[in-house]
Amino acid sequence: MLSEQSVPIVRATLPAVGAAIGDIAELFYQKLFEDRPELLRDLFNRGNQANGEQRQALAGSVAAFAGMLLEHPGERPDAMLARIANKHASLGVTSDQYKLVHQHLFAAIADVLGDAVTPEVAAAWDEVYWLMANALIAAEARLYQEAGTAEGDVWRQMEIVERHEETPEVVSFRLRRTDGHPVALFRPGQYVSVRVQLPDGARQIRQYSLSAAPGCPQWRITVKRVRGAGGPEGEVSSWLHEHTKVGDELTVSVPFGDLVLREGDGPLLLVSAGIGSTPMLSVLDHLTAVGSTRPVVVVHADRSPAEHAHRDELRRLVEAHPNAKLHLWYEEAGDPAGEAATGQADVGLLDLPEGLTAYLCGPLPFMRAVRRDLLLRGVSARAIHYEVFGPDLWLGQQEEKAQA
Structure with missing residues (x-):
């Protein structure tokens, strides 16, 4: 003080x-x-x-x-x-x-x-x-x-063992260590940094969620290409999309991040938009892998079904969980499965269990709106956790006041 x-x-x-x-x-x-x-x-x-x-x-x-x-x-x-x-x-x-x-x-x-x-x-x-x-x-x-590492000594060499085009703008990579050691365990929801050397010699760093469950023999990250509309083109995401192939090496950090699944058996609400689904995939994959029966409400919003990365995987994970429900919203109509609503996601319409813990990941305006609706529903501010990729412009002050 x-x-x-x-x-x-x-x-x-x-x-x-x-x-x-x-x-x-x-x-x-x-x-x-x-x-x-x-x-x-x-x-x-x-x-x-x-x-x-x-x-x-x-x-x-x-x-x-x-x-x-x-x-x-x-x-x-x-x-x-x-x-x-x-x-x-x-x-x-x-x-x-x-x-x-x-x-x-x-x-x-x-x-x-x-x-x-x-x-x-x-x-x-x-x-x-x-x-x-x-x-x-x-x-x-x-x-x-x-993390079992010295201060600042976070970088490891990883090899791309699989590359998969999830959508025209999203690609996933499976990675293994080049030294033959097993990949480090992590907590569902954490991310890693990826450092790449760009054509001008700069070594730029970006963070990407680990989008599969801990315990897999490889890590998986999912990278959305950042287009330049309204801001600078994504240097690292563009480089990864254009220049990487199976067999290439990447410099990757050990896992960090505080949007992690807390212990317990209480109900969960996983809310995401766009590429913000990636930490939620890790959480769901983990819950299924350990045989959890925790009630889980999964909410995802995207522009269209075609732009929803890991769409089929998300549905499979929800179906594999004995007590999970999926709610989808797409801004554009045309869901071939007929299971999604059209328009903006609205958690205020959902039947939510008491005592839930909520995890949010997506654009800041989206998360602010979801958090506001949850608070109006009586969800404690302490039970709402969020992840931001890039500088945290939420500033924390209002959230901390609400938690006090």
Whole structure:
């Protein structure tokens, strides 16, 4: 928690810092990449830097963390911190990098706020930063320990043993280790990072869910090609679609991610849209493999049946589970099986069991709408978990308030 002397200073300056945090984040990244250009080339997502999403995510997380320290001094926004820590671990972030971030972040704060940053203000916000940074460092250390790897040593060479075109825009890959060792176990719902060297020499990294059950002799990832409409073309997804074949090697991280199946026998709600179905496939595959009889309601939304990757597999997994129900929505009509509704998914129409735990994955507007409807149905905020691929623009603050 914040010290007594810092609380009134942070409370008084949070509106000003919050109003300027976007400018601070933009200047921070400018300073960071001028000092360490290899970080933009080999660590940060260049697409998210170009469209500003990474800056928004940083600004939102800092503001949310500071607000939480003031409103709930005995607590931490653990859900938000867990998502960030897992993403950092999947990138191989190390504790010494937090000192570099501190250097350039506080230089940016001083430049943007000028004389308003007195020594007392700087000391108070320095305390905020290190409370957040040290919590993340500790969480990431635990993640590395659980993965059985040294700090930052997350990369393994994997061979593509199968490539399957799921739809014209989605391809799945089965992977095995090149050293002959078995693939690591993981928890249903986790993801791995894939690092590829692009034609300009940059080594860009993206995360992809493991889309089959743990315990299989190979991992499977499913990659949707990111088209450039309204933003930059997906560098890594395009490269994987265009340049990989069976027998090629990929550099892949050990598994991380906090959208994981919790233990228990209570009812589950799995809600996805588009490529967000991939962690749900892993959960369903696992439940079937272990003979679970937990009640499961599966909801998936997509543009059309033809664009629904792993559609037949999802149906088979639901049919194989003794207590699962599937609800499909497609924006475009024409489901050949006649089992899907047309339009936007609406969980408010469904008969949902009491005491469920919900898992959401898909575009942010979709997940916000689903979460709102679940809260209106009386589902506890603590029972709703979500996954974001890319910067988390949800910001965590409203969710953490609801959970408190």
